[in-house]
Amino acid sequence: MSSSSGSDPRLYLALVHYPVKDRAGATVTTSVTNLDVHDIARSARTFGVRRYYVVTPIELQHTLVRRILDHWTTGSGRKRMPERWEALSVVDPVVSLEDAIADVTQREGERPRLLVTAARAPEGRPVRTVAEARGWLAERAHPYMLILGTGHGLAESLLASADHQLEPLDSGTGYNHLSVRAAAAIYLDRLLGR
Amino acid sequence: MSSSSGSDPRLYLALVHYPVKDRAGATVTTSVTNLDVHDIARSARTFGVRRYYVVTPIELQHTLVRRILDHWTTGSGRKRMPERWEALSVVDPVVSLEDAIADVTQREGERPRLLVTAARAPEGRPVRTVAEARGWLAERAHPYMLILGTGHGLAESLLASADHQLEPLDSGTGYNHLSVRAAAAIYLDRLLGR
Numbered sequence A, B: 001m002s003s004s005s006g007s008d009p010r011l012y013l014a015l016v017h018y019p020v021k022d023r024a025g026a027t028v029t030t031s032v033t034n035l036d037v038h039d040i041a042r043s044a045r046t047f048g049v050r051r052y053y054v055v056t057p058i059e060l061q062h063t064l065v066r067r068i069l070d071h072w073t074t075g076s077g078r079k080r081m082p083e084r085w086e087a088l089s090v091v092d093p094v095v096s097l098e099d100a101i102a103d104v105t106q107r108e109g110e111r112p113r114l115l116v117t118a119a120r121a122p123e124g125r126p127v128r129t130v131a132e133a134r135g136w137l138a139e140r141a142h143p144y145m146l147i148l149g150t151g152h153g154l155a156e157s158l159l160a161s162a163d164h165q166l167e168p169l170d171s172g173t174g175y176n177h178l179s180v181r182a183a184a185a186i187y188l189d190r191l192l193g194r
Helices: A036-045 A057-071 A076-080 A083-087 A097-108 A130-140 A156-161 A180-192 B036-048 B057-072 B076-080 B082-088 B097-108 B130-139 B156-161 B180-191
Strands: A011-016 A052-055 A091-094 A113-116 A144-149 B009-017 B052-053 B091-094 B113-116 B144-149
Touching: A011 A076, A011 A180, A011 B130, A036 A052, A036 A083, A036 A180, A036 B180, A057 A076, A057 A083, A057 A091, A057 B057, A076 A083, A083 B097, A130 A144, A130 B052, A144 A180, A156 B009, A180 B036, A180 B097, A180 B113, A180 B180, B009 B036, B009 B097, B009 B180, B036 B052, B036 B082, B036 B180, B052 B097, B057 B076, B057 B082, B076 B082, B082 B113, B091 B097, B097 B144, B097 B156, B130 B180, B144 B180
Parallel strands: A011 A052, A011 A144, A052 A091, A113 A144, B009 B052, B009 B144, B052 B091, B113 B144
Antiparallel strands: none
């Protein structure tokens, strides 16, 4: 399948387990969880995301992800729940964000523009609205990668080096502690939903 | 706190574990999961939902929910992650949807209008758009309860007896198998998000 054909959005998703922040702001590697793989794959497939990269440098966790994928894409799971196979078929475990970017570049013939997310707006750097990013995706002129962090969010170095930081999902209540699964669902809906 | 004061939305949320459908359409009771309690509480609190009812007739599962709540609202968890306590403080385990409705009625002085959700539009019954429901909530004239099903969705009897069924979360891809956690996040964002 040539990914540059068709009218599906040119959007890729990356869930980053390193480099992310812990509660104190230190850079750490978090563990991959089964439910992050499943939930976000289902949301990604529902909204037409092309690939969902699970980014972790820990090779043993790639084995975990591949075991989940094998169960649902070739094992008894596929027969029992074919729609779950369809969701998980968009998942790729990769060692680094650079590897995810390289894969998209190969598929699209062009390096994706990186859209990073955080629960708080940065100081001293502009954010782009989700409506702007929705417009870029509708134009289909370039591929994009939406990047979400686990733990307490993406490391500052990664936020600062991206092409654009999206505005936080402000709810107006002053409380913003969504799970990464909920944040992924809402960003995808705002970017691609009807 | 009087819940009829203030400008927060008059919206309640119920996650139903009975009566729901299994894959074959039979009415079953599903198990409460730790993550449904956490994730949906965080989304509910983020968007200003007044109470989040976890509905199950299985008393043993109330013990499970209360153990989660106790850990995070009075135990070491509260000290370590106060924002999690704030989210979980909106959670109430109840035996039946009727009990949830009775609780809202007592708080609001008025029975809530029931908004049910499903992944597919019903045959022979109208659905209301989320935009309409957003308008009702903005008016603040009446309390509402958004009802989400676990398993393969709310039982037909429950769908048919509600005040309004909301349109499915159509993504335009023809694939719609969101997790209930993702669906809750997206419905709340569409109903109450900025």
